[in-house]
Amino acid sequence: MSDHTAWLALAVSGKRHHGSNDGYDDLPSAHYSWDDTVPNSRAVAVGDIIAVWDRTVLLGVSVIEEITTSSATKRLHRCPTCQKSKIGERDSLTPRYKCYDCKATFDTPASRTIQVTTYRSRHDAAWIDLAGALSGDQLRALCLSPKSQLSLRPLNWTAFTHVLAHDTAAVLPERLLNATQDRLAGGHTHATVRVRIGQANFRRALLQSHGPVCTFTGPAPEAVLEAAHLYSYAEHATHDADGGMLLRRDIHRLFDLGQLAINPDTHTIDVGPPASCYDEYERLQSQPLHHPPTPGQAGWLTEHWHTHRAAPSESHSEHKRHVEEEA
Template structure:
């Protein structure tokens, strides 16, 4: 991820307000804008050297009006602003010279990574050319470029600066043993029939997030099946597998007063789940559902 501060030639836009050790900003006009996820390793550089490495702990999203600029002749955004020459702009595509670029305003999705907690300063470890060589496309001029973590890790290990590298990536890991073992497990009797019944009643949709392929849906009991061992009529909802797990842990619940989703602080920082907070369910609840969901709420929100 390119972060070069006030000296950067932005050309087609007004730039971004970055603080490399804490956050990095971009928007939906940037190539590869949607490829980053929470948990990804990121390396920030300033064209000359590595600035630092971190892990994304959250990505904040929003919406904004963005002013963009373009060459008035070919209408491309690929031009350079010249500091000491007139006209002040030169197009890299059609080579036109001009003082005032064309401009337009568009609505964009904004993104900001939060990565301050895991930040490790990397200045002096790798040069710009060394970092370019690690990218999947070394000749790319994009500000956000994909690379393999294994390549970055090996390059850092080869620097000979053992203390800095260990702080960055930790010590060597022992191989994880593989193979298989045979174990006895308890199987829920009637679970397949319970799920089939819910699919017939509720269709292929997650009760919390909406239409979902059947392969990704699980039959979620609204009570502890482990304790009762019974499949109660109207005692379950179809939930996406990840949502089912978070529901069982109490990270997602249904507020009985508003019949809307309540997302706990533990997962609210993840956009995928935080956006669900306050949203209504995707299906109408039966009275039996409401009874079980109220009991679930009292169990996991009793301290509120």
């Protein structure tokens, strides 16, 4: 994926706020908002990689599935003394604001309202949680312009993936990102958004069919069981009755990351790194599912296997032997 455009996007859970404006409503794992007053606003495109951070650490990585545009009014705030926009809101000091250009402090900034074009990405389908894997200083250094202060700045994707692979314990399932980009290239930009409609009913139906049982680990409290889509990254637009299974929350997350998968030849669990380093998950290796997959489920599980396994024919034991030989 080295030839793909990647962006480092600044976001903070809740409302992203700056002293010079009233902020943006972001949910890092699902959507990101900006407008045409932001440099690079028109350069971001569907299919681009987005890496989200909060100034301190990396939060996660995904592929932009959709960008919706609209128009809105926006209030811009300035220093009443020098009319510059480099002002900040102070949490505990008074006056409330400080200008970082002329050093003036004040409670009420000078404000004006302008018309802007707004942009909002959707990127929840391929979201990979990498919270804390890289520090803010590391991320700044990996930008094409390391000294940039922009909220949306071009990221050196080749350098980013190299550092992530060699200097951290994080696993980046690039095949998942590739699969999402391939689907977008085929024109299916809305599929993954649509499948989320009716999620509560989907989970209820699975509970009625199978009871409170994690398909991978067995009986579990209903509160920790989630309805996992087996076709999250496929071209599908409805809740397929054969396209889901109940998984414990931690199992669901590892399944989405591809660290747990189902061998399509044996229909048994295959545990990949780094989950295989933990006894709780390693003991699942080669275990059968608690509910044998239907033919429809088997098809989706095969798609999942080929998306997340670099060498689909390589078994867990073969992979482990290769790792030991390299060590």
